[in-house]
Amino acid sequence: MAIRLGDDAPDFTAQTTQGEINFHEWLGDDWGVLFSHPKDYTPVCTTELGMAARLKPEFDRRGVKIIGLSVDPLASHEDWAKDIEETQGAAVNFPMIADADKKIADLYDMIHPNASDTFTVRSVFVIGPDKKVKLTLTYPASAGRNFEEILRVIDSLQLTAKYSVATPVNWQDGDDCIIVPAVSDEDAKAKFPKGWRAVKPYLRITPQPNK
Numbered sequence: 379m380a381i382r383l384g385d386d387a388p389d390f391t392a393q394t395t396q397g398e399i400n401f402h403e404w405l406g407d408d409w410g411v412l413f414s415h416p417k418d419y420t421p422v423c424t425t426e427l428g429m430a431a432r433l434k435p436e437f438d439r440r441g442v443k444i445i446g447l448s449v450d451p452l453a454s455h456e457d458w459a460k461d462i463e464e465t466q467g468a469a470v471n472f473p474m475i476a477d478a479d480k481k482i483a484d485l486y487d488m489i490h491p492n493a494s495d496t497f498t499v500r501s502v503f504v505i506g507p508d509k510k511v512k513l514t515l516t517y518p519a520s521a522g523r524n525f526e527e528i529l530r531v532i533d534s535l536q537l538t539a540k541y542s543v544a545t546p547v548n549w550q551d552g553d554d555c556i557i558v559p560a561v562s563d564e565d566a567k568a569k570f571p572k573g574w575r576a577v578k579p580y581l582r583i584t585p586q587p588n589k
C-alpha cells in the first residue's frame with residue numbers, strides 16, 4: 379500500500395548500526411527523514427550517505443533526525459561504513475537500518491517491482507513531529523538525490539507549520555513567502571506585521587516571517 383501525504387508514518391522496530399530502535403520512540407518530538415538506498419557497496423549510495431553525514435549538523439539545527447535503510451544485513455552496513463568514511467570525508471553519523479527481510483521496505487512501499495524485485499528504490503519520507511508524512515520523493519537507483527533540496531523543503535514545511543506561509547517556485551531560505559489562501563486579509567494583519575503585497579487577491583507576498 380503506497381504511503382501518501384498526511385498518512386500516519388508506519389511505526390516499526392528495526393536493527394540499525396546504532397542498535398535496535400523503535401521508530402516512533404526514536405523520533406520523539408523531532409522531525410524525521412527516512413530514506414532508502416538500493417544496496418550496500420554501490421557507488422551512488424556511497425556518495426549519498428557521505429553527503430548526508432556531512433549535512434547532519436544542518437539537519438540537527440532544524441530538529442530533524444535522519445535514518446537510512448537498505449535491504450542488507452547489519453554486518454554489511456558496518457563494513458561498508460568504513461569505505462564511506464574513507465572515500466567521502468565523513469563518517470556515517472546517523473543510524474542505518476538493516477532490513478534484510480524487507481519488512482520495513484514493504485511497509486513503506488520502497489520496492490517497486492517494475493524497477494527491481496530485490497532492491498529498494500531511492501525513497502524519502504519527511505515526517506513531522508505529529509508522525510504524519512509531510513513529503514515523499516522517489517528516485518531511481520541511477521540518480522543520486524540532492525540532500526540540499528531535502529533541507530530546502532524541510533525549511534518550507536517548518537515555515538508553513540509555524541507561520542501559515544507557503545513558499546513559491548524555486549524559493550530559498552530568506553526569500554519572500556506567500557500567505558496561504560486559508561488566512562483572510564483581516565487575520566493576515568495580525569499574523570504578518572511586516573505587511574504584504576497583493577499581486578492578485580489570491581497571491582499575497584510577504585517577507586519571510588522568521589528573518
Ligand code: BEZ
Pocket residue numbers: 416417420421422423424519520
Ligand atoms: C548505486 O548506488 O550506485 C546504484 C545502485 C543500484 C543500481 C545502480 C546504481
